[in-house]
Amino acid sequence: MPAPHPVPHAIAGMITRLNDPHYARWAAQIRRTGGCRQPIHLRGRVDHIDRATGELLHRYSTRHEPDGVLRVPCKTRRAARCPACAEVYRADTYHLIRAGLAGGKGVPESVTAHPCLFVTLTAPSFGIVHARREKNGKVLPCHARRDAETCPHGRVMSCTKRHGTEDACLGEPLCPDCYDYAGSVLFNALASQLWRYFTDALRRRVAKLGGLTLRELRGRLTIAFAKVAEYQRRGVVHFHAVIRLDGPDGPASPPPAWASADVLADAVRHAASAVSVPVPAVEGEPARVLRWGEQLDIRPITMGGELTDQAVAGYIAKYATKTAECVGTLDRRLSPLDDLTVLPIREHARRLIAECFRLGALDGLADLRLTAWAHMLGFRGHFSTRSRHYSTTLGNIRSARERFVHTEEVTSGRLPLFDEDTVLVIAEWEYAGKGLAPGDALLAAALTGTALPAWPMDGGGDA
Template sequence: MPTTHPNPHAIAGMITRLNDPHYSRWAAQLRATGGCRQPIHMRGRVLHVDRATGRLLHSYTTAAEPDGVLRLPCKTRRTSRCPACAEVYRADTYQLIRAGLVGGKGVPASVTAHPCLFVTLTAPSFGAVHTRREQNGKTLPCHARRDAETCPHGRVMSCTARHGADESCLGEPLCPDCYDYTGSVLFNALAPQLWKYVTDALRRRVAKTAGLTLRELREQVTISFAKVAEYQRRGVVHFHAVVRLDGPDGPTSLPPAWATAEMLTHAVQHAAQAVTVTIPATDDEPARVLRWGRQLDIREIAMDGELSDQAVAGYIAKYATKAAECVGTLDRRINPLDDLEAFNLRDHPRRLIAECMRLGELDELADLRLAQWAHMLGFRGHFSTRSRHYSTTMGSIRDERRDFARTEEIATGRLPLFDEDTVLVIASWEYAGKGFSVGDALLVSALTGIPLAAPPDFGGDTDEPA
């Protein structure tokens, strides 16, 4: 294999950084970001002024920092972009989900007595795809058919291979020309709406079962939930959700005796099967009725059962940091004018993206913004959501971490101890870039062993952020 040599400009930039008298402070900034791959550069200052006397108590400016900027973590949730920041997001999501199951973060421990289910809603079939099936620890043939049909495009709709867990063909259709790419893209785009319909139908079903109106139901029961979206390898999303029954005041109050896990299970089953989304016909596409797939998994969460709070919280948190990478698509927006062949994509994700672009040009589907979300294969919803009363919020968890860091800085003397009522804080910040210069990228890669992206133009100022 040919040997790849670093660009001379990158090597020069790395040597310059190592010999910089401010190298220790630069390294400290990187450690403070937690190993962020694409730190945000901010330029500005902060002043602490006594409100009564006008005396300057403390000041900070980035002028004395390396390159005149302060580097902060990017805080992305995507593992594909920054594993370090995504791990923080995963941990926060874990705490949020688990607090709604066992208490903590403002949720009482008595919440463990509330009926609670782990629900998985899947997508319907859009065509046969290569899959890995197991039974009793033994890998089964993919799609073994004794009398397999031949599709209109001349392909035998059968596969006798026993696929490995990491084979690239998993999720790809047996016949790409038969696969319903339009339906797959539209389902992704409307999955958030289907989920909303499920939550609405669930409340109506619970009220009907209890012989109550919706208004009367709100006076006795609150239905709380937290959900996350997961991509299957075929390129469609399905949802994992925690659904919990609370009293009228949320997790602080017990639900009535009639609100049981069994009753909630039947209500979820009915809601998932009842809801649909209709897409009217256009000049180019027939009308479609989209619904959830036939596979519906509902299991009760019990502290002493097979499905524990830790298992559920860990499972949901894991998928909160992922997107469509398993399908082989991109993790950044795609310009409609870009040539998809230049991205070196496999045929299946390329066709899904191309279908997003095609449907995005239809005026009747403009509200779905399919072209803008082509890199997500049409899905434009939030990956992780929660109802108002489920537990704490991500903002509250981040505030706790920020307050902890501030307390530590005061204890070490890096910040003054002051009363917010008597001290005026004047801050001025501006965005100054993102990522690493080519020299810094080479140095960080050498220090950590993690290859980092650098700007394609290796000329010019080596301090220009990537």
């Protein structure tokens, strides 16, 4: 017997929820999650007890909530999983990045006078891929070659098409059999290490240009940065970074006069070309030396010029919520036991995932954990990172928002006002599931004005 169509099932669930006597409270919970697609369900209670007498002053329990649970946002950063929570993460990242450029959030406005660059570090080529090329607003042929060679697999290495922005072939190799899938996967796996080597070489170069040792540099200058990883359509990551020069006390102190934007740019170019990560030969795989790609973009950040603080913060924040979906892979872990031929993914992504499984089975590459991160095409680093002295932290931004919400609830009378020095707060929580039933998902989208989830929708703990 075929499975029932999800739409009638969702409508029936929606009607049931609307007729629930606790609907108003359920709707209030949904609004407070901001439209989260997969809210976490918690079961438990919170007691406020007088420290001196042991008297119970106030108790909150989920026993009186709809379905006996409290729904809270999942707080994922991945837009592919939950657009609502990812938007909160994007906004927080935007304010974090912009504070390091324009001041605010505990960073003095004088930081705008510090030399600051927007740097893009790319991956090397692993083979010719289809690309959209433009010049002066005109779309150019992909790879037009009059004397194009024929590869060993019989394919002419030329493409005269003018690709649109949504062409499915963008990022795919002209000849998949010639493409270096192993190199692409290994670069993703070691990109974070290559970045670490880059920052070390950057500090050494700045110290040399200033006539200082590394130890002397630490007492006179601080190099602060914030970066984000972005997947290119061909399946490799590249990094966008904000790099700033400060004095020894961070953004509160100016850098030495000799530490200019030109000095920083020189150091970036040197470090990008100087660092590499060796990969030893293992079980039939040749030895490699991985480096950054030849394309290196270095641009100064200004308050009112071509590249403003707002533009840079918005650009980095946008990519902080992305994953590898632009390559055509899946946003979930995969196993070598999965049948890749039946998964709804692009052939290029399928080959990259298969290469992760193949290389991950080799003893000499086990430390790279390629099998566990096959769905990310080998990349296992943090998408968004910053140095200690760049600006505030995401934790501080979230804490400020929580204090604001708590103050608002106390002022409106929804929470009692207690003296934290005299009242003991005891909380007991347990996980009770996540997600929304199809009907609840439809109602949640209507209540919060968020996009409808794709069918079929995941059933949650409310089903």
